[in-house]
Amino acid sequence: MQRWRMATAIAAMMLISPSSHAAPPESGTPYLSVAQLRGLYDDPAGHIAVIEGMEVYYKDEGKGPAILMVHGSRSSLRQWDDVAAKLTDRYRVIRYDIPAAGLSGTVTDAQAAAVQPTDIAEKLLAQLGVDHITFVGVSSGGTLGMYLAAKRPDLVDRLIMANTPADPVKTDHLKPTPSWAQALQRAADTKFEDQDYWKEYLTFFSGDGRRIGPAKIKAYYDLNRRNPEKHMIALVAKIGDGKAAKVAMAQVKAPTLLIWGGADPLLTPPAANALERYLTGTQVSKIFMPDVGHYPPLEAPERFAQIVAAYIEAATPAP
Known part of the structure; x- marks a missing residue:
């Protein structure tokens, strides 16, 4: 039973099953509306773009070459707060909440059926007049970057992925601590x-x-007690059974960096090696952070920002 509960929790994180977000809130449970969450977490740097009829909450900060950062599932653009703060002195850092997460709006049945995850990134960048980016994504956010780089080599100059799955995710190796259990x-x-x-x-x-301090924990708690959404994960990029994903990985041409938290209990270092093997159409660099887990930009943001900047400026400088 304990193993089943762990698998269910990881399914929610890695998008194996959306069932945990489909049920209506129980009476007396402290769920929050999008309006309430915006009241708590919106700030002057936040904006709302309307894309395919959906409200997409985003931030566009700094001046210089553009970096697009996309969060993982069950997260929000706040995952990048401390990384962005280290880069906006010389980069234009753009990030958004994938609908229906964070402070973005809901997703209708029609939108879930018609809109692809890459559509949000492409159309937001078009609205902002951005035609070249370095893409940075963590977990399933990196999966979105992989699909975008495969689809739009004219747009993605560099691809940086952190602890991003290459294959369908397995959870049978996980051993929860007593407190997590x-x-x-x-x-x-x-x-x-x-x-x-x-x-x-x-x-x-x-x-x-x-x-990971109390404020970050509180934000995760609040943003994940948003009123349950029918299509919470419809616009999050997925590996699925891996067949289409492997085709897309082979089509990536942009220079690619894998930044890997080596202490990730879910996607262990061999997962990084698998991802490298599938990226057959480009040169791949890898950096392991041995003491960091599944969310490097959340756990070690200053170091993560240093690695991103070094890759852009020293490893793959613009001509």
Whole structure:
């Protein structure tokens, strides 16, 4: 039973099943509306673009060559806050909340059926007048970058992926700590992920959970108690069964950097090697951060920003 609960939790994170977000909120459970969340987390740097009829919350900060950053599932553009702060002195950093996550709007049945994950990135950049980017993505955000680079080699000059799956994700190797197992059981019993759940979640998937402070934990908790959305993951890029993904990986031409948290209990270092093998059409560089887990930009943002800048400026400078 414990292994099933772990698999269910990871399914939610890695997009194996959307069922945990399809149920209506139980009476008395402290869910928040999008308006309430915007009241808590919107700031003057935030904007809303309307793309395919959806409200897409984004930030566009700094001046210089453009970097597009895309978060992973069950996350938001806030995942990049500390990384962006280290780069906006010389780069234009663009990031957005994938609908229906974060502060972006809902996704209708028609939109879920017709819109592709890459459409949001392409059309947001077009609205902003951006025609060249370095793409930076973590987890499933990196998957979106891979598909975008394969589709639009004219747009993506460099591709940087952090702890991004190359194959369908397996969870049978995971061993929850006692405190994480308790949080999983409590969430299963109450049908709600409380703030302690998110503390244990982020700790389990980190190399050192002490690096993720209370404010970040609170934001994860709040943004994941948004009123349940029918199409929460419709516009998140997926590996699926891996067949179409492998074709796309082979089509990537942009120079690619893999930044890997070597202490990730889910996507261990061999997953980085697999991703490199599938990227047959480009030169791939790899950097392992041995003490960091699944979310390098969240756990070690200053180091992550240094690596991104070094890759752009020293490894692959513009002609």
